[in-house]
Amino acid sequence: MxxxxxxxxxxxxxxxxxxxxxxxxxxxxxxxxxxxxxxxxxxxxxxxxxxxxxxxxDRDVQFAGGIAEWLRRELPKFLTRDGDKQLFIDLLATQPPGGFIVHHEVDRGSGLVSSKAP
The missing domain is CATH 1.20.5 (Single alpha-helices involved in coiled-coils or other helix-helix interfaces)
Structure with missing residues (x-):
């Protein structure tokens, strides 16, 4: 070639x-x-x-409270899956005066999230 x-x-x-x-x-x-x-x-x-x-x-309680109130009002409409709702259970619950629940634990077997005060 x-x-x-x-x-x-x-x-x-x-x-x-x-x-x-x-x-x-x-x-x-x-x-x-x-x-x-x-x-x-x-x-x-x-x-x-x-x-x-x-x-x-946030030290501005009114601002943080406003965000929390807005999230409690809007998140249930936005979240459709039960697993997603579990991730925000602490924000959806009525908050005690002076604080928010921020500690999350995930059950490795079921994948469910639980929240409790630190």
């Missing part, structure tokens, strides 16, 4: 090159989607961390 024949065999058709580029595009789109979901999840976690931090440490 001569040099000219090797070049012809190695060259891809336009259709093959387009198919390869389409596969690369799909791979990059999947990677971009994964990256965007990770950013979205991180934003949600940070917002949640801020809200919980304000509930637990």
């Amino acid at each position: 001569g040099t000219r024949e090797k070049i012809i065999v190695a060259r891809k058709t336009i259709g093959e090159r387009l198919a390869q580029l389409e596969a690369q595009r799909k791979t990059l789109q999947l990677r971009l989607g994964k990256q965007e979901r990770a950013i979205d999840t991180r934003r949600k976690v940070l917002i949640g961390a801020l809200v919980l931090h304000r509930l637990e440490h």
Whole structure:
């Protein structure tokens, strides 16, 4: 086989090159989607961390109480799965004066979350 024949065999058709580029595009789109979901999840976690931090440490009782009241009113409408509701049992319960329940324990067998005062 001569040099000219090797070049012809190695060259891809336009259709093959387009198919390869389409596969690369799909791979990059999947990677971009994964990256965007990770950013979205991180934003949600940070917002949640801020809200919980304000509930637990804010000296402005009126502000923290307002957040807690809003959560008790809105969370039951938002949470649909029993497991999710269990995660927020401490926020959904009526709070004792002067504090919020923040200690959670997970039963490894059932996966249920229980909360109690620290």
